[in-house]
Amino acid sequence: MALPILHLAAAVLFCYSIWYDQNYVKLVVVKNLDGYPCNNRVLFLTIWCLVIQTVYFIVACINDIFGTNERTPLKPPTIRKIKDALFSLAFPLAIYVTVAFWSIYLWDKELIFPEHVRKAFPVWLNHAMHTMVSVFMIVEMLTSYKTYPSRLLGYTLMSCVVLPYIALLFILYGQTGLWVYPVFAYMNWAGRIVFMGSSVCLAYGLYFASEKINNILHPTRMEYQNGNTNSLLHSGMCQ
Template structure:
């Protein structure tokens, strides 16, 4: 019973947070073209891509609680369960990356990701919903539910595809507006940006592999993570 309550609670919190942002927060964008974008230009931030992905994941998880299954290795896997499992393998590394990258850069030089003019109007609770709880919720989910990972090839592909979509998007955005979504990119030249994105991608893949290993450790019924489309090991029978 606790799983559906947890899942729907996260969805409600996220939807409320987004509603609050849209209703009460107005960022003084230096570029007017950003301010004219839909959703007050929030979609330019990786944080919001992560936040949207997590909201979708927990909504699907709630539906799986109602009409799917949380069995470690169901004999017949419902479509909603497969969708949930595949979304998790992407939502986990993205959430851990966003939380880790934000707070690391914030600690080193916060103006590169969270300038004073934004921090002054941004509620502390909302900052933690977007940059802290996304990771906390995914670790709770890792422990509280069961999932069957897709093949490592597919899982890493999902992570790479998501990352590349965002990189391409912000470069197209820059070509149109001559402004980066995060101040950190203003101080990096082309070679440094390429290195930054390359390192970020490697870190994201690392977080994917960590999620896969942690899943194998906590998921009852599975001895090893899925590697090449089949379990690398065997599925234990439930006693």
């Protein structure tokens, strides 16, 4: 019962956060720029992450009702497969957003969250977007086993978020000569390339690490099946 409550709480919080941001947060991302989705918020990786977390927990709620939370179901329903695949993307992305945001914030908040942005965002919304995404994902990791997709599919899902977002940053720079994150304005091109390259490596590294952590925290499907097979063989031999 605790797991469905967790999923519902996260889904409600993130849905409300998106609704509040779109209706009450008045923020000029870049002057004289308009036409991008979500009141130009699509220019921030944070909103990409928040939408993915929201979709994940909504799917998790659907799985709670129509699917299964069994550790390793022999025939997992489609909704469970979708849920587990989404988790493989949502977890590393949430951890990356939290680590990147708060690391730069502690170094110099003006580089990532300048004063005019801080004034526009309520404290609770800032934490919902940059802190709670990781808190819910970590609790989710600790409380249930996920069957990760193949590495090819997992890295493809990650690439479908990371690479288009980087392209969007360059498109914005080409249009305006400005960077949505002030930190890039203080770097030369070598620094920007190194930063972005390191960020991509970190994102993929977090995916790999999350898969390993998942298998350490919970017995893997293969171990479970091997255990059942050995038990059946032993039982048959005893007969």
